[in-house]
Amino acid sequence: DTGVSQNPRHKITKRGQNVTFRCDPISEHNRLYWYRQTLGQGPEFLTYFQNEAQLEKSRLLSDRFSAERPKGSFSTLEIQRTEQGDSAMYLCASSSKRRQETQYFGPGTRLLVL
Amino acid sequence: DQQVKQNSPSLSVQEGRISILNCDYTNSMFDYFLWYKKYPAEGPTFLISISSIKDKNEDGRFTVFLNKSAKHLSLHIVPSQPGDSAVYFCAASDAGGTSYGKLTFGQGTILTVHP
Numbered sequence A: 001d002t003g004v005s006q007n008p009r010h011k012i013t014k015r016g017q018n019v020t021f022r023c024d025p026i027s028e029h030n031r032l033y034w035y036r037q038t039l040g041q042g043p044e045f046l047t048y049f050q051n052e053a054q055l056e057k058s059r060l061l062s063d064r065f066s067a068e069r070p071k072g073s074f075s076t077l078e079i080q081r082t083e084q085g086d087s088a089m090y091l092c093a094s095s096s097k098r099r100q101e102t103q104y105f106g107p108g109t110r111l112l113v114l
Numbered sequence B: 001d002q003q004v005k006q007n008s009p010s011l012s013v014q015e016g017r018i019s020i021l022n023c024d025y026t027n028s029m030f031d032y033f034l035w036y037k038k039y040p041a042e043g044p045t046f047l048i049s050i051s052s053i054k055d056k057n058e059d060g061r062f063t064v065f066l067n068k069s070a071k072h073l074s075l076h077i078v079p080s081q082p083g084d085s086a087v088y089f090c091a092a093s094d095a096g097g098t099s100y101g102k103l104t105f106g107q108g109t110i111l112t113v114h115p
Helices: none
Strands: A005-007 A010-013 A019-024 A031-037 A044-050 A053-057 A065-068 A075-079 A088-095 A109-113 B010-014 B019-025 B032-038 B045-051 B056-059 B062-067 B072-077 B086-093 B109-114
Touching (some): A010 A019, A019 A088, A044 A065, A075 A088, B019 B109, B072 B086
Parallel strands (some): A010 A109, B010 B109
Antiparallel strands (some): A005 A019, A019 A075, A031 A044, A031 A088, A088 A109, B019 B072, B032 B086, B056 B062, B062 B072
């Protein structure tokens, strides 16, 4: 059990560029979540995968955001035409079938849009 | 609409004393509650959880209490240590419902434990 990993850890981009983040969940965890955290706030839910199926998306996830989990293992979150308001910490979490109520988080990707 | 609230932005405690962090929620569908600890530039680390069928859960120095009628939970840390200094988040989910276990977080409380 190596924990949830996320890459890159930091990303600086210019407004209007596209960015993609990757999350590798804990091995054999079938549930994967993306959250976004801004300064002074708790994480906010963005989207959820069970295996490869994306089952729920938050209203926070505008049409510039897309997430995939093609083989039910790692996941990617892409933001197109980034805006300064997208600057935040993007967190990935996973949970297992056996203990699905408890989510384990990765270290996050900090995005700064200039 | 803030469904999970941590009304104390910060708490300062002397080493060895008890730290009590509080959390209130409004959604009666929440049936599972968790506490996470977060250091700067890291993701949240799971600490302890409690199901709504219990009113107390203990794990070493950490105890979580749940008062369903008041929609209130608290995290007790005894004894507090300087290494406990971090931001603590309360989170809740409708684990038995149709929300797929997504977590709703409070705003966090910054705990500082002084030597």
